[in-house]
Amino acid sequence: MAALAVAGVASAQSSVTLFGVVDASISSYSSTSRDLNASNSFYRNQGSVKVSRTVLGNSGYNSSRLGFRGTEDLGGGLAASFWLEAPITNDDGATGVSTFARRSTVSLSGGFGEVRLGRDYTPTFWNDTVFDPFGTNGVGTNLISTANNSIGNQSYVRASNSIGYFLPPNLGGFYGQVMYAFSEQTKYDQGTYTPNKPDNSRTGRYIGGRFGYANGPLDIALGYGNSTVGDQYYAGITDAVKTFNLGASYDFGPVKLFGEYSRTKESRDYEITPIVGALSDTDLTGYLLGVTVPVGAGLIRASYSAGKADENLPFVSNRRDPKANKLALGYVHNLSKRTALYATVARVSNKNGAALTVGGPAFYNAGTSVFTPKTSTGYDFGIRHAF
Template sequence: MKCKTLAAALLSALPLFAHAQTNVQIYGVMDAAIAVEDTGAPGEDSRTVINSGNQSSSRIGFRGTEDLGNGLKALFNIEAGVALDTGAADSNLFGRRAVVGLQGNFGTLTVGREYSPIAAVAAASDVLGQGLYGSNLSAFASNRLTRRLANSVNYKSNAMSGFTVNAAYATGEKSVDPSGDLMGVSLEYKNGGLYLGGGYHVLERLASGDDKEYAFGAGYSFGAFEIKGNYLVADQTGANNEYKNANIGAAYTTGPNKFFLNFQQQKLESGAKGNTVSLAYTYALSKRTNIYTTYAQLRNNGRAAFGISSSSVAIAPPATALGADPRVFNVGVRHSF
């Protein structure tokens, strides 16, 4: 009898315990493709591979919020990358995102590993959604622009008249100069189908001077059409080290079908230049599942060995294969949950 009474008391208290707990959500994306890759390098043949994350990086994440009252919430998000082709995890378990913070009328404040202010502008102005081959993620490869910030404090304002401010400070945690610290800010504007954004980072990487990073993006949606473009710059300390990445693309949606066309140019101050044309297509099988295909071709000049980037995979010739022209074709499936 006492056991039954105790069980009834515990059951009646469960709603109170549940109300006090953080609301936790498990989510993820699983994306795999068959691809034919050709770096264009002398002596290298094309190869057929199974890739993970050609449209969206495969991942699993946990996020949650707790209502603290008076419009204030606590939040957290940890997100881990996974390679579907091998089952391997990223070298940093939650390297995609790992933050805790507070959200309220003042905006959102997070601490941990977070996306940079420039990353927000680049993502919003890429017609390929920073997935599919030919995306502007090539600007973040090879330690060019900074996409994620470890050891960072981050702020995002609530939207006011369409404007949003993102600001971040990341400490390099070095005891001697250069500190490795990064400071960044971006301003975004959204009004209906119009998007405008700009961002700036300064990074204390070398004692001889600071690296500077810039991002400018724009987009406009009207009916079934989207047009997006961006201009990304990594001005690193040193001679002939300035890198520029420009994109202009369009998309057209009809029913479950979506067609993409994007042109990208990459340049170095040294005179290296490469132009990429990407054609892509997605077909929505449901709200959560789609199939996709992409063909991308890059033409490097005689001083360049640039590559083509998708969400998780890059196709590039060896740095010594100047003038090599990589290309890639893939077919894949993506499911989100």
């Protein structure tokens, strides 16, 4: 009786919601590498090698998840909220509510906006997913997101140990956020006592922001982020990934158009730049053009994305920059507000050594640079239920 009384008081003061998405798909991936060397008296061209995989997967349309969120009205326009969201792999049941790695935050909001603490999406990732007709899910995911995921930036999608501030929603369509994530590394005074180990001084820090305007059919936003991805204290070097992107969408009614431009720089900052052997910056430049077309109870989705890596290698004039492009086409049929069937097909074309795929296994390479990555093709056929 006492427990029931306490529960009754708690429910009167706040609201708690259980929510989630269960998304399952039959997905197939195939990637082909080719031997581009010409046959002659001393060498026989080895043709091509295709690696493929067919799976029962998840998250082809929306990411599968299970979450709890709640809000308590503190009075005077002030509210406290929490959000705990776990990734789930419903295809094999191996991943459940063992971690809230998708989002785990507590926040305080009011007329001043919202202050949010915990693990959350980074500001720069929002542009990559909001302005992608495929929402960075499944084989249709744009190449901007694929390339950024491939460079080992753990804070590309989400940042842990973060403090975020969001502007209030009553600014006439203007919105924005800033985020700072702590590295949580141990500092030593005097610095000579710092252990001589890599990535234990500054790695893990993130700082970024996103500001935009949404009114009627128009939505446009600008984002910037700086992630510290590596450091060596005694060598005086810090590795960072800096991202700038600009995205927009406009809903004409019969069609909705999407677009994004993104530039990411992998750089190494030196306390004392060496005369020889300094690591060159790598610039990843990409863009996306997309469209969605409502058709009755369904939605046609299509996008074209492309990316190029400029390695800025000194004294190298005949090397062509790796680049790739991707075409994706899909259809979603809504059986209800919560349940949908979907199909997506996509193809990536790589040039000059780029090796981006639609998912699944990596390109085959015998380790002797004989085979060059060329094309990657995939499809998703699935069902999504949200609750």
